[in-house]
Amino acid sequence: MDSKQLLNRVTQQLKQASADSVTQAGQNSAPSDDQLSAINQIFELFRFNYHNQFLKAFPDLDTMNMAKRLWLRLLGDYTGEVIMRAAEKAVKENSWLPNVHEVLARCDVAEVLGLPSAHAAYVEACRAPSPKKEFNWSHAAVYFAGLSTDWFFIANEPEEKVFPVFKRNYELLLNRLQNGESLEIELPKALPEETTTPLSREEQKARMQDLMGGF
Template sequence: MDSKQLLNRVTQQLQQASSALKTPTGEAVKEATIEQKEAINQIFELFRFNYHNQFLKAFPDHDTMVMAKRLWARLLCDYSGAVIMRAAERAVKESSWLPNVHEVLARCDVADTFGLPSAHAAYMEACRAPSPKKDFAWSHPAVYFAGRATDWFFLANTPEQQAFPVFQRNYEILLQRLQNGENLELDIAPALPETVAVSLPRDEQRQRLQALKQLIERH
């Protein structure tokens, strides 16, 4: 890809940005968080360092770069700064040409960023986990909660082509909650006491109390 082709590709993306930045009703779209904006700024610096000449040709002036960052913020608003950065770093490792926002978007993987199994690996784990489910050593609580939300009976008795999409949706919802900073933890069952006190029937209590009185009187 020569410099002219590169510039044309970036220009086409930016021409779509103004229409993408508003909803069909003209309402403002979701605003990027400070974390997301900082991640995008870091990504552009990462690209500037790794693709210096290509970067300067793609973003020859300040206004072009500002428009590009607005487009990135619009398209990547569903991902945390950590996920966006990891995706950009993967793109740099895998491409000798300046990545565009769609190539970074394709590499956004919440599960990978947080060290969780992929959706299908999580599905297989949920299907194979023995009962009682809560006592199983889950790779992450999100896998258990996704399985519970999908329904264990449904997972065990439904073909994968039907069950996996349902599980995947529930799993992705939980991944989004993790991105938002929510802590998912399994409830820990209280430990059983070493001894258990059992109340005796009243009649037996009276009999034992009478026997104790008689024993005291003898002495």
């Protein structure tokens, strides 16, 4: 395939993918400055690391801007930091120019937030003793993912059935965290310690008379 054919193919794919993404995600909110900056940095990173491949894929400004708009739509669920880390991983692991799906597959919110991976969180949820609320969780998101998945379901069904459900719940919670929401486990309040004050001699005498009055 010569350069002209490659260009035509890439352009057609971008146009089709862009149209599809508008149909599927037409209601998406506008990208943040953080996301816009990340996409621009990614394309500069790719230009530097895959110079010849980059120029063949994006030979003019219009083609590159069309690609950037597509990437913003497809990566719109992630913060700029998550997107950048994913792109850097893709560069380390690929000798060829990565596409958006390869970057998308490497987006790891848990890693950026310093939380356990989905599977590590699942193992933690499986091993946590009861009462669950009082366990020393690595993060509240792990507890709430287990709660949403259902503790009985986790304890009584095989991993291949439970983990996909847990993973989805965990990822939803991670997205809430990366958007600035906080998660806290509300522990039951401890009962106040019972304090007793000794009865005075007069109170003891009165109580004794009350008891004697029943006979």
